[in-house]
Amino acid sequence: MIDQQALAAALGQLVSLSALKFLLIGTIIGLVFGVIPGLGGTTAIALLTPITFAMEKYDAIILMAGIMASTPTSGAVTAILINTPGTAPNAATCLDGYPMAKQGKAGLAIGASSMASGIGGLLGIAFLIAVIPVTREIVLLFKPPEFFLLAVLGLVSVAVSTQDRLLRGLIVGGFGLLVSFIGYESVTGEVRYDFGIEYLWDGLKLVPAMIGLFAIAEMINLWAKGGSIVEDPSKQRIDFRQVLAGCWAPFKHWGTTLRGSAIGTLIGALPGVGGTVAAFLAYTVAIGVSKDPQSFGKGNIVGVIAPESANNAKEGGSLVPTLAFGIPGSAEMAVFLGVLVLHGLAPGPTIVIEHMDIIWTLILALTVAGALASIITLGSARWLAKLTLIDSRTLVPVVIAFALIGSYSLNNEILDVFVSLGFGILGFVFMRLGFPRLTLPIALVLGQIMETSYLQSLRIGDGTLKIFVTSWPSRILIFCILLSIFLPALKYLYNSLRSCPQQAKG
Amino acid sequence: MENLFPRRHRASLVLDLLLLAFCVTIIALSAGLDSRAKLFPVLVGWFTVALIVIDIVAQSDTGFGRAVFTFFSGSAEAEDREVEARKEARSIVHAIVWISIFVVAVWLFGFLPVIPVYMFISMRVFGNNSTLRSLITTAVIMLIIWAFFEYALDYTLYRGLVAELIAD
Numbered sequence: 001m002i003d004q005q006a007l008a009a010a011l012g013q014l015v016s017l018s019a020l021k022f023l024l025i026g027t028i029i030g031l032v033f034g035v036i037p038g039l040g041g042t043t044a045i046a047l048l049t050p051i052t053f054a055m056e057k058y059d060a061i062i063l064m065a066g067i068m069a070s071t072p073t074s075g076a077v078t079a080i081l082i083n084t085p086g087t088a089p090n091a092a093t094c095l096d097g098y099p100m101a102k103q104g105k106a107g108l109a110i111g112a113s114s115m116a117s118g119i120g121g122l123l124g125i126a127f128l129i130a131v132i133p134v135t136r137e138i139v140l141l142f143k144p145p146e147f148f149l150l151a152v153l154g155l156v157s158v159a160v161s162t163q164d165r166l167l168r169g170l171i172v173g174g175f176g177l178l179v180s181f182i183g184y185e186s187v188t189g190e191v192r193y194d195f196g197i198e199y200l201w202d203g204l205k206l207v208p209a210m211i212g213l214f215a216i217a218e219m220i221n222l223w224a225k226g227g228s229i230v231e232d233p234s235k236q237r238i239d240f241r242q243v244l245a246g247c248w249a250p251f252k253h254w255g256t257t258l259r260g261s262a263i264g265t266l267i268g269a270l271p272g273v274g275g276t277v278a279a280f281l282a283y284t285v286a287i288g289v290s291k292d293p294q295s296f297g298k299g300n301i302v303g304v305i306a307p308e309s310a311n312n313a314k315e316g317g318s319l320v321p322t323l324a325f326g327i328p329g330s331a332e333m334a335v336f337l338g339v340l341v342l343h344g345l346a347p348g349p350t351i352v353i354e355h356m357d358i359i360w361t362l363i364l365a366l367t368v369a370g371a372l373a374s375i376i377t378l379g380s381a382r383w384l385a386k387l388t389l390i391d392s393r394t395l396v397p398v399v400i401a402f403a404l405i406g407s408y409s410l411n412n413e414i415l416d417v418f419v420s421l422g423f424g425i426l427g428f429v430f431m432r433l434g435f436p437r438l439t440l441p442i443a444l445v446l447g448q449i450m451e452t453s454y455l456q457s458l459r460i461g462d463g464t465l466k467i468f469v470t471s472w473p474s475r476i477l478i479f480c481i482l483l484s485i486f487l488p489a490l491k492y493l494y495n496s497l498r499s500c501p502q503q504a505k506g
Numbered sequence: 507m508e509n510l511f512p513r514r515h516r517a518s519l520v521l522d523l524l525l526l527a528f529c530v531t532i533i534a535l536s537a538g539l540d541s542r543a544k545l546f547p548v549l550v551g552w553f554t555v556a557l558i559v560i561d562i563v564a565q566s567d568t569g570f571g572r573a574v575f576t577f578f579s580g581s582a583e584a585e586d587r588e589v590e591a592r593k594e595a596r597s598i599v600h601a602i603v604w605i606s607i608f609v610v611a612v613w614l615f616g617f618l619p620v621i622p623v624y625m626f627i628s629m630r631v632f633g634n635n636s637t638l639r640s641l642i643t644t645a646v647i648m649l650i651i652w653a654f655f656e657y658a659l660d661y662t663l664y665r666g667l668v669a670e671l672i673a674d
Binding site for chain 1 (some may be wrong): 517518520522525528529530532535536539540541542544545546550551553554557558560561564575576578580585594597598602604605606608609612613617621625628632633634635643647651654655661663664
């Protein structure tokens with residue numbers, strides 16, 4: 001049942017001049033932070049949290065909602081234009097968005113990603129509204145064994161999405177997991193694999209690694225190649241009609257948009273799994289159901305729509321555990337939780353019972369900001385797409401400068417800049433030798449979750465592995481993992497069998 | 507060896523061996539850890555070692571190697587990326603060295619003095635842009651960086667090791 005009184009109070013808050021001002025400011029800040037690789041929603045909320053202390057709680061929440069709703073939208077812009085995801089979940093958008101930009105279809109890709117983001121965001125919020133009464137039951141279905149298997153599925157699905165490079169995707173994933181174990185172990189507190197370097201005690205940070213893997217690696221590639229991102233600048237069409245055609249694409253491929261949004265909201269609702277897994281899972285599913293899977297990775301617009309709808313839909317989903325249980329669904333939500341606490345709002349059942357007006361304010365602000373972010377991004381797409389025409393000798397130093405500032409600014413640590421450089425060179429080597437980079441950041445994100453849930457599962461199951469097959473969600477997840485691993489072989493077998501009768505006829 | 511592993515796969519093979527060395531190092535370092543702290547890393551380590559060995563086998567010019575490759579890739583033909591990489595070797599080294607110089611310079615002198623110098627040299631010397639255009643672009647980018655980080659966010663960018671030593 002919708003609390004109409006709370007909804008009316010929230011509407012009253014949102015239509016005030018002050019609220020609209022903060023919503024616009026939040027959206028613009030979010031768009032700026034989303035476009036700059038490495039900065040993203042978590043950094044923006046963290047940087048602005050102290051400022052909100054002097055603000056009204058409603059204004060503070062509206063400002064944060066503006067940031068949360070807009071960073072994933074603009075993060076896709078750099079993913080498409082310079083193969084550099086503005087935020088981690090935008091990494092999946094690079095796979096087809098960047099090839100589209102190289103083909104001169106940047107406007108089309110930006111149009112599609114912005115509209116898919118807007119629709120995904122709205123569907124995610126609709127999901128949030130629908131499931132608030134039954135959240136507890138859904139989240140409690142997932143216990144440590146299911147979390148572990150979900151993380152494995154996330155990693156395998158990303159490896160599968162690299163198409164013909166599943167084996168190497170898994171190798172890079174395994175390497176990423178080992179790197180994620182560097183530093184303090186969460187249960188025993190023991191420092192592992194630090195090689196005597198104090199900096200490594202806290203482990204390698206995700207953001208500098210991501211900046212290196214995507215921004216720096218791509219810039220090394222671009223510098224070596226020379227010219228501009230667009231291979232043939234004469235092909236680049238940056239007219240508004242192309243952007244509009246892109247806007248229509250999520251409606252044309254409505255099945256992909258709905259599927260991506262559903263995956264995003266469901267994954268977003270699971271604490272700790274986050275938007276990166278959601279985006280990649282949506283991308284992999286899109287390949288799985290496509291009649292033309294070979295076109296993915298080469299500039300298929302569906303490969304932009306699927307991850308972007310999932311990425312924005314996860315915002316609504318991840319608010320479910322954050323608000324209902326006080327369990328953040330992502331790093332961004334963890335920081336947002338701090339904002340709520342700062343304003344005397346204890347997340348958990350209390351906020352759902354006593355402060356429904358706050359929840360409605362947040363929902364409405366996210367809705368408006370999501371739409372606003374899409375409109376602003378669409379409006380500026382024509383100009384943003386021109387970035388792909390800039391010569392590498394101009395673009396590379398600018399991107400490198402912003403990327404390394406982003407790397408440093410998160411922890412005020414200059415060694416993070418060296419980590420970015422190291423991962424940049426590694427990413428470039430991976431890229432050139434046919435090792436997919438994308439499983440590495442996923443593994444870095446999932447390493448901690450996988451280890452903790454694995455150890456917890458063993459403890460629950462008295463040290464036996466049987467615990468991983470006792471529940472029906474576990475069995476479904478195991479089936480999906482096995483299916484993903486055997487998918488390339490099955491596909492090859494199917495294609496061979498299909499071509500045999502044709503050859504016989506010929 | 508020459509017959510078993512084609513020359514075009516040599517660089518991938520080297521990368522595989524480096525990754526293998528990393529995995530073995532992690533497994534070896536685990537020996538001195540608490541049993542709970544090493545359980546999962548060792549499991550992942552051995553799993554990754556197995557995958558690397560399979561990848562090495564998949565690159566071999568044998569019937570079994572080709573079958574393994576087909577099983578995991580869903581295709582009988584491999585894409586040849588190494589040839590392309592070898593062609594651009596000089597410009598790749600140049601790119602890596604130039605970006606590394608920038609990082610070391612930032613570490614020594616900080617972001618604010620290094621970025622304009624780096625940008626100007628990249629545009630003017632390597633990009634053959636006009637001096638005026640290089641100067642204007644550099645100035646605009648520096649203004650944006652300063653206005654956004656130092657002015658709007660009131661955030662102090664890294665000033666460099668040299669400045670820290672002078673201050674001390």
